[in-house]
Structure formats: C-alpha cells, structure tokens
C-alpha cells in the first residue's frame with residue numbers, strides 16, 4: 232500500500248517524502264519499536280572494520296547523510312552517504328529520475344546534487360543511534376576539469392577523514408561529464424597514488440587508518456578490468472566497490488523510458504554488474520576485498536554476488552521496489 236501511494240508521486244518527491252518520514256519515525260521512537268535491533272547482527276571483519284552484517288545501503292540514497300539513524304534502524308550494517316563534492320551543487324535539471332516499474336529498474340541522471348562535503352560531515356557528527364559502518368562517497372564538482380579532479384577528491388578526503396569509517400572514491404557516475412575518464416589506467420594510477428599519500432598523512436594526524444575504496448562502472452571490458460586490477464594491486468588500494476549504474480540499455484530495450492540519458496540500475500543490471508565483479512575478483516585473487524552492488528533484488532542475487540567474489544553487498548534500487556523487508560531478510564539469511 233505504501234509503495235502504491237509513493238509510486239503515484241513524482242519519483243524525486245517520493246524520495247524526499249520517504250526520507251522525511253524515516254527521519255520523523257526515528258525521532259519519535261517509532262522505528263525502535265517497529266524494528267528492534269535483534270538477530271540482524273552477524274559481524275564480518277573486512278577492511279580492518281567490523282561490519283555488523285553483510286548488507287549495506289549503496290551511495291546516492293542518503294546523499295546528504297541526514298537520515299543515517301533512520302536507515303540504520305532498518306537493518307543495514309553499513310551506510311554509504313553521498314556522493315559529496317567539495318562545494319554544494321544543484322545537479323542536473325529535472326526530471327532526472329525515472330522508474331521502469333516493469334523491470335524493477337531506475338534510470339537516473341541526478342548529477343551529484345548535494346549539499347557539499349562540509350554539510351555531510353556536520354550531519355555525520357549528529358548521528359545518535361547508528362553504530363554500523365559509515366562510508367563517505369566522494370566525487371568532484373561538475374565545473375572542476377578532470378586535470379584538477381585530484382584536488383576535489385583530496386579536499387573531500389581531508390574533510391571526511393575524521394568521521395568516516397571508509398572513503399569511497401566515485402570514478403564511475405555516468406552523470407558528471409568526463410568522470411569515467413578517471414578510470415583510464417594511467418589517470419587512475421595517478422589519482423590512487425595521490426590519495427594514498429594523503430591517507431598516510433591523515434592517518435598520522437588523526438591516529439586512525441581509514442580505508443580507501445574505488446567505485447567502478449560495469450561498462451568495462453576484460454582488458455580494461457585486467458589493467459585496472461594491476462593498478463589497484465600495485466597502488467595498494469584497500470577495497471573495491473563494483474559496480475555503479477550502467478549505460479547499457481539492451482536489457483530494457485523497447486521501454487518507454489529506455490532512451491532517457493543516465494545510469495540504469497536494478498534488476499536488469501544484475502548479470503552485467505556481477506560479471507564485472509567476477510572478472511575483478513579473478514584478477515585481484517583475494518588481495519583486495521570487494522563490495523558487490525548492482526541489481527540485487529533477492530536473497531539468491533546477494534548469494535550470487537558473494538559467490539562471484541564479493542565479501543559484502545549493497546542495495547539501492549530493490550530497496551525502492553521492495554522496502555525494508557528485503558533488507559532484513561538479506562541481513563538475516565546471509566548471517
């Protein structure tokens with residue numbers, strides 16, 4: 232019933248309304264009653280962190296990090312907030328978010344609408360009840376040219392470092408022009424080296440080592456995956472998030488919305504995203520842990536991501552279609 236009501240609204244209005252309700256329900260104690268912290272704890276040690284369970288919320292749902300306690304209450308062991316850029320920016324013109332209900336899919340071209348890294352850090356400092364793992368996903372401002380992108384990532388890294396449990400470097404949004412060029416092996420190696428050097432400095436300053444993860448696209452061929460894997464191992468990357476949304480429209484061909492520009496997520500993305508995860512896993516040979524994301528819409532899908540080489544999984548689109556029941560089922564069954 233809730234879904235039927237929300238799906239009558241414009242997708243972005245429904246999104247903001249849902250997050251407002253979640254914040255309110257948490258504030259008045261309703262979520263604590265409805266979702267007691269129970270058997271959803273099955274801790275996994277990865278990246279030097281203790282994840283309460285294997286299910287995380289993927290980036291882009293809580294873009295501001297202002298609903299952390301609410302999402303945490305639904306059973307997620309980890310939350311990735313953002314993407315944050317150094318300066319606040321409005322993102323692309325609306326409409327920029329489309330449901331493809333028949334496919335349990337979404338096409339989005341949000342374009343990193345966000346309140347800026349400073350606001351994200353301030354929100355994270357206000358967290359009351361969430362005691363899972365908090366990741367900060369970082370990107371570059373739209374008007375920052377690629378040859379100055381490293382400065383944007385460095386700025387976000389420095390600000391997020393004291394409050395983040397991990398940092399996810401987003402190289403793979405299709406909605407910031409040129410961003411995916413940073414996945415070129417040379418550009419990627421340079422960026423990784425710069426960020427790793429800063430990580431060492433920050434670790435000494437703050438007395439804690441916050442792992443650095445790169446988030447990649449599913450639109451990569453085998454030789455590209457091989458080259459990137461070598462770059463990641465040589466550069467000492469701590470973890471990989473595979474994958475972001477896809478530009479591929481084959482699986483939704485013929486749909487009214489198939490030609491909308493942006494990234495496709497949800498059920499149709501599963502096979503492609505999982506194949507890319509598996510290819511990375513085979514090249515990385517267990518040297519770098521992987522978070523599997525892209526098209527998980529059932530327990531079977533989550534298990535397939537783990538079999539393909541992921542240690543943890545994240546969900547976004549299926550949460551829109553199936554709600555918190557799915558998250559609790561995944562958390563419980565993957566224990």
Ligand SMILES: Cc1cc2nc3c(=O)[nH]c(=O)nc-3n(C[C@H](O)[C@H](O)[C@H](O)COP(=O)(O)O)c2cc1C
Nearest residue numbers: 289290291314339474475496497525526546547548
């Ligand atoms: C509306 C929307 C916004 C997103 N925003 C971001 C983002 O800001 N940063 C990011 O790294 N990924 C973003 N993503 C990608 C998701 O984190 C995830 O990688 C992708 O949707 C695949 O997972 P899914 O099939 O479970 O949705 C977004 C996805 C959607 C649908």
